[in-house]
Amino acid sequence: MALRLADHIGIENVSMRKLAAELGVTAMALYRYYGSVDEIQVAALALAFTEVDTHPIPGERWDDTIRRTTSSIREMYLNHSTAHLHTVESTGADPGMEEHIQRVYKLHEDQGIPAPILRKAWRIIDAYMGGFILGETDEVQHRSKLPHEETAETWRETAAGAYSEETFHDGIEIIIAGIRAMAEPDPCDWHTPEDPR
Amino acid sequence: MALRLADHIGIENVSMRKLAAELGVTAMALYRYYGSVDEIQVAALALAFTEVDTHPIPGERWDDTIRRTTSSIREMYLNHSTAHLHTVESTGADPGMEEHIQRVYKLHEDQGIPAPILRKAWRIIDAYMGGFILGETDEVQHRSKLPHEETAETWRETAAGAYSEETFHDGIEIIIAGIRAMAEPDPCDWHTPEDPR
């Protein structure tokens, strides 16, 4: 499959010809199933997203759901860091990605988060995740070939060590705090309903 | 120059051969000045970043500095939205980008923000900016060719309208609020010093 090949050589190097060769077939045969090489890329990305933990946990609080799902997404990208999935330009309009977005959205909707809060929270988390993953996978990529000076200035240190699990959670906590501040005076005790049956 | 050509055809379509033709020269001549096509891309990105407003304003408060510089970066990317600069993979290690990072970092350092606060704030803002710009420029790109259904479900609406000036500022405000919460009980009255001369 395209994702396995991407793990080996990077998604940007998955060409019609190489993928076809891997499948023991000619490149042109792939056009029966995918319209272009970009379509194969977003299909591989959507497949990777099926590995993300988005199942509902009865009684789970909304902020714990955010911590769990965002961590799972980050881990998925790290697991496939050699595949450079962050370089895939997904419009979000393709069916595989839509399914994932819808699943997470429903999770929070069912928790009873008011729609305007959810909208704003969604947007900032989406942007933060995208940026963090972009930066972190790039850094994982280039870390080894950096000069790694001991006498680095503070600003350089900050820019270079910008990505780690701790940093990721710091950001998520800041955002959760910001959402609480935004929702005031709502006590924010939204949570996944207990299993009704 | 490469940036002008990128504005016309998109940076990902700026090839050695096309750029050389534009300059009335052969593609191979460019290798005297740039080692590869990727080098030309980050040079174009660095050039675009010189358009960003990062000058110090005596007396300006730290949060206003954040609002000003982040807005300016976003506007720069929007001004060059046809160039798809967000697709450029910059390691941050190239001289042009380093200069920009250093300038903004010093701005906040001179305001007296404590180093640990600045580090955390920098990281989350960097990630948020990266993700927002990635999402917004992609959306600007694909907006016209989306189905644009009137009967869209809420989740789809949220994902689609995720990027606008208002949304951008909402996110920045949430982050600023989060930084204040993180710094407590510090009153956070950091600001650019008055001109000493």
Add this chain to the structure above:
DNA sequence: ACCTGAACACCGTTCAAGT
């Protein structure tokens, strides 16, 4: 010093042709 031409090893995609 600076530029060129030809070449190499690739791409994505189309399309008529095969079974």
Add this chain to the structure above:
DNA sequence: ACCTGAACACCGTTCAAGT
């Protein structure tokens, strides 16, 4: 229905050769 071969119009990059 599904796959192939050949072709087209591109790439980035190398390198010996020109002035």
